[in-house]
Amino acid sequence: MQEILLTLFHGKRPKKRLASKMFPAELKKAALKFLKSIKDKELLKRIGNKINELEKNPYPQDIERVEGYKDAKVFRVRVGDYRILYFVDQTAKKVYIEKIDKRNRVYN
Numbered sequence: 001m002q003e004i005l006l007t008l009f010h011g012k013r014p015k016k017r018l019a020s021k022m023f024p025a026e027l028k029k030a031a032l033k034f035l036k037s038i039k040d041k042e043l044l045k046r047i048g049n050k051i052n053e054l055e056k057n058p059y060p061q062d063i064e065r066v067e068g069y070k071d072a073k074v075f076r077v078r079v080g081d082y083r084i085l086y087f088v089d090q091t092a093k094k095v096y097i098e099k100i101d102k103r104n105r106v107y108n
Contacts, residue, residue, distance in 0.1 A: 022055065022056060022057075022093070023054070023055050023056075023058045023088065023093055023094055023095045024055060024093075024094055024095070025051050025054060025055050025086075025094070025095045025096075025097055026094055026095070026096050026097065027097045028096060028097060028098050028099070030098070030099050030100075031084075031097040031098065031099055031100045034099070034100045034101055035047070035100065043079075043080075043082070046079050046080065047079050047082065047084065047100060050077060050079050050084060051084065051095075051097065054077065054084075054086065054095050054097075055095060058086075058088045058095050059075075059088075060077065062077060062078065063075045063076065063077055064076050066085060066107070068107075069087075072087040073087060073088075074086070074087045074098060075087065075088075076106075081102055081103055082100060082101065082102055082103070082106075083099075083100070083101065083102075083103055083106045083107075084097060084099075084100050085097075085098040085099040085100070085106060086098055
């Protein structure tokens, strides 16, 4: 996940880290498309930091469950006016980032 954000932010790949994440994040197509469209580097950094936190702890205190998804338990976390919708696959030990967008658009 960090590689994707740094590539979008700086245009280069970071060096490999020795420490592994507990739940590596995988971006779905809609989330990746939104991240590529962000022009504000500070916002991109804040979203990246929140995703890194989710990799370490996929169930932080500030999450809310999102209704309307039948297949998986989808949660949301806030990053200012933006929301990150994600679900956790316990068997694969992964966090899947479903959508990232502004509050008024993310739930559509």
